[in-house]
């Protein structure tokens with residue numbers, strides 16, 4: 001710039017060159033949203049030349065823009081004379097450009113960070129608004145990939161990999177939550193503990209791999225039998241737990257018996273063998289007498305033990321006369 005704060009022709013020329021070649025989008029609109037500047041970034045990504053864009057209405061040459069929202073944003077800049085921003089996290093783009101870097105980037109479109117700047121005329125009035133568009137696709141894609149990875153990691157940390165049920169740590173946390181919830185609200189909630197009968201014999205007779213297939217088949221049956229709201233976990237090697245939200249002992253028995261019969265009907269084929277097996281189950285409905293979630297578990301275990309003693313392939317419901325094993 002020269003001393004009088006005006007541009008000579010040479011300076012004007014290179015200023016325009018910078019605006020044209022800079023790697024951000026630059027659009028200037030007047031109060032009627034007619035385009036006055038449309039730089040090469042905009043041309044390259046939209047296919048609309050500056051000649052086509054010049055003096056055309058922004059919303060007519062780019063009908064993809066959400067007009068009501070964006071017009072309101074431009075109007076506020078005219079009215080208040082303040083800058084305004086649009087983050088990609090709130091709205092991925094203003095101008096929908098197809099992403100032009102499919103090899104380096106996974107996104108189908110360009111993520112954008114957009115700034116709206118008031119441009120003042122000599123009388124200090126905002127006569128135009130500059131829209132500056134930054135391509136933030138790489139940042140957005142990396143950030144989103146990180147978020148996905150964290151979600152996957154979180155799922156991994158609570159899932160038993162063999163069965164896809166919750167792992168013991170997470171399931172037991174859920175049990176504690178349900179125990180505490182009951183103490184606040186007293187809505188019925190029941191616990192079913194069960195394990196595979198004579199599972200050691202399955203391993204000893206057929207081997208560890210067929211044994212694993214049996215465990216997986218049981219877990220799959222649990223997932224197919226339980227309700228969406230029920231919480232199923234692998235408690236130990238061949239021991240499982242299901243928390244039934246909103247269910248008393250009687251309705252839990254329907255679930256337990258349905259599960260028992262479905263497992264009884266299963267045939268797992270492994271290494272040329274057809275393997276049949278059964279499960280034994282114990283039910284404990286939560287009550288005010290239960291002193292902790294561990295106590296609740298012990299009651300369900302006592303009922304499970306009663307099923308084992310009764311001959312296996314049975315469902316038993318906890319009663320006060322059952323002896324508790326303090327092992328948990």
Ligand SMILES: Nc1nc2c(ncn2[C@@H]2O[C@H](COP(=O)(O)OP(=O)(O)OP(=O)(O)O)[C@@H](O)[C@H]2O)c(=O)[nH]1
Nearest residue numbers: 195196197198199200201203208211212237238308
């Ligand atoms: N294949 C396989 N076996 C497992 C796994 N986890 C535990 N086991 C086996 O499960 C068996 C459990 O045996 P026990 O606790 O004696 O119970 P059981 O033979 O089922 O007898 P009851 O419960 O009294 O009917 C043991 O032999 C463990 O090695 C696993 O992930 N895969």
